[in-house]
Amino acid sequence: MISRPTEERIEHFQALSQDIRAELAKVIVGQQAVVESVLICLLAGGHALLEGVPGLGKTELVKTLGEVLDLRYGRIQFTPDLMPADITGTTVIAEDQQNNRFFRFEPGPIFNNLILADEINRATPKTQSALLEAMHERTVTVGNTLHDLPAPFFVMATQNPIEMEGTYPLPEAQLDRFFFKVVVDYPSADELEEIVLRTTSEDVPEVREVATTKDILALQLLVRQVPIASHVLRYAVRLITATDPDSPEAPQITRNYVRYGASPRGAQTLVLAGKVRALLDERYNVSFDDIRAVAHQALRHRLILNFEAEAEGVDADTVIDELAMTISPDKEE
Amino acid sequence: MASSTAEFAAHGVASAAIYTTQLARCGRRLRLVAVLRRGVRALWIAALFYVAFSFLGSLIVPQLPVFLAGLALAVGLFLVLLVPVVARRLSPLEIARAYDARLNLSERLATAVEVLARAAESPFRSVLLYDAWRHAREIRPREAFPLRVPRWDVLLLLVALVALFLWEVFPYMAGRLAPLAPLAHQVAAVREGTLLEGQTPDAFVVGEDEQSVADGKDLTQPAAAEDVQQQAQDQPLLTQADLAQQQNLAQQGEAGAEGEAGEGKEAEASLSDLAQDLQDSRNPHVDQQAATLSEVGRELAEARPSRQAGQSLERGNYEQAAQQFEDLAQNVRDLSREDRNDLTDAFANAAESAEAVDPRLAQELADVSREIASYNDRAAERELQELGDAIQERGQRIQAQQQLEEQAEQLSAGAGGESGSRQDDAQTRMARAQQAFNTTGTMEQSEAALQQDSWQLQSAPGGPSQGGGERGEESFQPGPEAPRLQIEQKPSVVLADRGVGPSQWSPQRAPVFVPGPGTAPAQYGVTDAGNAIVSTGGASHFVPWMVADYVQKYFNALSTALEQSP
Numbered sequence: 001m002i003s004r005p006t007e008e009r010i011e012h013f014q015a016l017s018q019d020i021r022a023e024l025a026k027v028i029v030g031q032q033a034v035v036e037s038v039l040i041c042l043l044a045g046g047h048a049l050l051e052g053v054p055g056l057g058k059t060e061l062v063k064t065l066g067e068v069l070d071l072r073y074g075r076i077q078f079t080p081d082l083m084p085a086d087i088t089g090t091t092v093i094a095e096d097q098q099n100n101r102f103f104r105f106e107p108g109p110i111f112n113n114l115i116l117a118d119e120i121n122r123a124t125p126k127t128q129s130a131l132l133e134a135m136h137e138r139t140v141t142v143g144n145t146l147h148d149l150p151a152p153f154f155v156m157a158t159q160n161p162i163e164m165e166g167t168y169p170l171p172e173a174q175l176d177r178f179f180f181k182v183v184v185d186y187p188s189a190d191e192l193e194e195i196v197l198r199t200t201s202e203d204v205p206e207v208r209e210v211a212t213t214k215d216i217l218a219l220q221l222l223v224r225q226v227p228i229a230s231h232v233l234r235y236a237v238r239l240i241t242a243t244d245p246d247s248p249e250a251p252q253i254t255r256n257y258v259r260y261g262a263s264p265r266g267a268q269t270l271v272l273a274g275k276v277r278a279l280l281d282e283r284y285n286v287s288f289d290d291i292r293a294v295a296h297q298a299l300r301h302r303l304i305l306n307f308e309a310e311a312e313g314v315d316a317d318t319v320i321d322e323l324a325m326t327i328s329p330d331k332e333e
Numbered sequence: 334m335a336s337s338t339a340e341f342a343a344h345g346v347a348s349a350a351i352y353t354t355q356l357a358r359c360g361r362r363l364r365l366v367a368v369l370r371r372g373v374r375a376l377w378i379a380a381l382f383y384v385a386f387s388f389l390g391s392l393i394v395p396q397l398p399v400f401l402a403g404l405a406l407a408v409g410l411f412l413v414l415l416v417p418v419v420a421r422r423l424s425p426l427e428i429a430r431a432y433d434a435r436l437n438l439s440e441r442l443a444t445a446v447e448v449l450a451r452a453a454e455s456p457f458r459s460v461l462l463y464d465a466w467r468h469a470r471e472i473r474p475r476e477a478f479p480l481r482v483p484r485w486d487v488l489l490l491l492v493a494l495v496a497l498f499l500w501e502v503f504p505y506m507a508g509r510l511a512p513l514a515p516l517a518h519q520v521a522a523v524r525e526g527t528l529l530e531g532q533t534p535d536a537f538v539v540g541e542d543e544q545s546v547a548d549g550k551d552l553t554q555p556a557a558a559e560d561v562q563q564q565a566q567d568q569p570l571l572t573q574a575d576l577a578q579q580q581n582l583a584q585q586g587e588a589g590a591e592g593e594a595g596e597g598k599e600a601e602a603s604l605s606d607l608a609q610d611l612q613d614s615r616n617p618h619v620d621q622q623a624a625t626l627s628e629v630g631r632e633l634a635e636a637r638p639s640r641q642a643g644q645s646l647e648r649g650n651y652e653q654a655a656q657q658f659e660d661l662a663q664n665v666r667d668l669s670r671e672d673r674n675d676l677t678d679a680f681a682n683a684a685e686s687a688e689a690v691d692p693r694l695a696q697e698l699a700d701v702s703r704e705i706a707s708y709n710d711r712a713a714e715r716e717l718q719e720l721g722d723a724i725q726e727r728g729q730r731i732q733a734q735q736q737l738e739e740q741a742e743q744l745s746a747g748a749g750g751e752s753g754s755r756q757d758d759a760q761t762r763m764a765r766a767q768q769a770f771n772t773t774g775t776m777e778q779s780e781a782a783l784q785q786d787s788w789q790l791q792s793a794p795g796g797p798s799q800g801g802g803e804r805g806e807e808s809f810q811p812g813p814e815a816p817r818l819q820i821e822q823k824p825s826v827v828l829a830d831r832g833v834g835p836s837q838w839s840p841q842r843a844p845v846f847v848p849g850p851g852t853a854p855a856q857y858g859v860t861d862a863g864n865a866i867v868s869t870g871g872a873s874h875f876v877p878w879m880v881a882d883y884v885q886k887y888f889n890a891l892s893t894a895l896e897q898s899p
Binding site for chain 1 (some may be wrong): 441459
């Protein structure tokens with residue numbers, strides 16, 4: 001028999017995602033692909049790394065998202081002198097009313113639902129690594145105590161690709177923990193015109209909360225129930241395998257330019273993001289197109305290219321495009 | 334969506350069945366298309382394989398008939414390629430995936446099939462199934478998978494068929510049409526007003542004869558004898574027309590003997606003259622031709638495989654030689670390399686020796702030599718068979734000539750020593766001459782039958798007569814002259830130069846027959862295939878279409894003359 005709640009949940013999902021987009025559009029002009037990618041991360045329960053030059057609205061997007069979702073929002077400005085304890089929190093000595101002294105854990109800004117890690121590559125690797133446990137296991141260990149982070153928990157990090165001096169590129173382990181790496185491009189002329197118009201007038205756009213924490217968690221659960229056909233799943237796996245230069249199935253471009261391929265997290269990301277995209281597209285199954293559509297965001301930060309690629313100007317997106325063309329869904333058997 | 338899915342769910346368990354039924358419907362079309370495509374592909378692969386196999390086989394093991402093995406392997410290959418597709422049953426998942434891909438359905442159908450097959454109940458099962466069913470019912474299998482074969486397969490099939498035609502059918506057709514090939518060469522030699530030189534009726538003569546017959550003019554022996562002598566001088570080689578004319582002379586002689594048996598010295602003088610005419614009309618080239626054939630036989634006897642045929646030829650046993658050439662044709666594939674070399678040399682030498690007297694025979698011999706040397710066994714077989722036919726034909730001519738010479742000698746002896754010889758003796762000699770003449774082919778036989786008719790008419794009441802002057806336009810009296818006129822002054826043979834026996838070729842469209850005269854009616858028709866057919870009784874021969882008009886006039890004139898006679 002038809003499961004009524006499922007139908008309602010699907011309709012709720014689609015309505016909510018429409019509302020979130022509509023509210024974000026009040027503040028963020030254009031950047032549809034970026035908004036959709038961030039939305040996919042949110043609904044899939046993953047973290048996003050937004051990369052773009054300053055002034056493109058990365059921070060504004062994350063901040064607005066926090067307002068729309070009624071999530072506890074925390075911002076960490078990463079600087080070279082930022083210490084791990086500034087993120088995770090620290091144990092301090094406190095006194096009770098009887099003047100007894102004791103250690104008390106003072107949680108850091110990471111204990112929020114939505115974290116904006118602004119200019120994350122400006123912090124030292126030591127500080128950056130403070131996020132590792134939090135991003136993957138959603139816990140923080142301080143001293144001998146394990147602290148659970150609130151659910152849902154998102155890290156939306158931003159980084160500037162052009163200012164290399166005084167920055168510390170994220171280590172591979174850190175990068176792999178980001179669900180998507182979203183490249184924020186310049187807006188078009190029309191969009192820029194609209195941005196200037198909105199930001200230079202006296203009207204300040206106001207957004208409303210359209211989703212609660214509970215809603216987000218329900219949507220994340222629904223996403224994981226979307227069925228995926230075995231041949232589509234195999235296609236996603238083959239895409240990931242093809243990024244490994246040591247794999248016998250690796251195409252020539254991988255052998256030429258890739259030093260390390262995507263980890264299994266890449267396959268998980270492809271499938272999970274594909275499920276979200278299918279629901280956003282009002283479908284109930286994952287298609288090949290879904291996998292291909294999210295491949296760039298899911299894999300570009302997981303491919304470690306070699307020197308030849310850098311010398312020849314081949315970037316990860318080029319490799320992914322080639323892989324998407326080379327790996328045919330029809331040739332899997 | 335909720336109401337729709339609820340409606341769909343009202344089918345309960347059957348909802349899944351509805352979906353799978355739709356898929357099965359789509360699957361039948363998919364299978365048909367797969368069989369068609371694989372069938373075309375298997376066809377061109379098998380055809381190309383057969384051609385390649387036969388070609389390589391003929392190069393590597395020319396002594397073995399590899400075409401049968403190639404055919405069997407090609408059929409096997411075709412079946413091996415096709416049967417798995419025909420026998421294979423497509424699973425619902427395969428059908429669903431094929432339609433997903435073709436109609437860009439975003440893997441809806443395939444996912445639904447998998448979800449149906451899974452034991453674990455999915456919250457999305459119903460909505461997914463409904464969504465897939467909704468899309469599946471819109472599918473038009475004929476539009477999704479039209480019966481279309483990939484362009485490359487069609488192209489390769491055409492290539493394979495052309496290769497097959499060139500390798501197998503074309504040589505076969507060429508072999509079938511080979512007997513007509515000489516005709517094509519002879520068409521160029523046809524002159525206005527004649528059929529083939531000396532063999533065909535002349536339009537002017539036909540018209541003249543019709544008028545002459547109508548006027549009752551006598552156009553018998555003297556003019557005929559002159560005509561035949563002139564033709565014999567003009568002809569470099571003995572032709573069928575020569576034989577016909579000589580046959581007519583023989584008839585005249587017999588007729589003279591019959592009609593003048595009781596008239597003493599007059600009859601003796603007449604027989605002597607006719608015998609002299611026969612001697613004069615004898616073609617001196619026949620001896621050269623016999624000598625040439627003997628020389629050819631000597632050359633061919635040098636090679637082991639053609640030794641028997643060469644010796645037969647040398648002895649003048651042409652029939653046996655022709656048969657031995659046929660046998661050699663059958664065994665040409667089994668020849669060793671040394672035998673081939675010997676044969677090549679022997680036939681080349683024989684061609685050189687025949688070049689001066691009989692260029693056509695020389696060409697035949699050279700063709701055989703060339704084909705054997707190039708390992709083109711099919712062509713060599715054909716050339717050897719044609720050579721056998723040519724030898725046989727020439728042998729018949731030579732033998733017929735020799736028999737006619739014997740008849741002439743007997744006539745001469747009859748004129749000198751048996752002035753009172755009886756009519757039945759002359760008739761007996763006539764029968765012998767006629768029998769000798771009849772050995773040259775079917776058409777001649779029919780003409781001989783016509784001549785028999787004329788002989789009977791000639792023997793009709795009224796008696797034999799040298800003159801036809803008593804016949805007038807108003808009062809035509811039946812007599813022997815009219816039919817004799819047709820026989821004597823019209824070439825009695827209309828025969829394509831292709832040897833003995835009817836051709837295997839048949840016209841694409843039924844010819845229009847014109848009944849001929851006589852007890853064995855000759856018939857005539859023209860086809861649009863470039864040749865005319867002349868048939869007598871059950872046998873058929875062919876002449877170039879360019880001369881068809883003359884043949885028709887000939888028969889028409891003959892018919893008219895015979896219809897006017899009682």
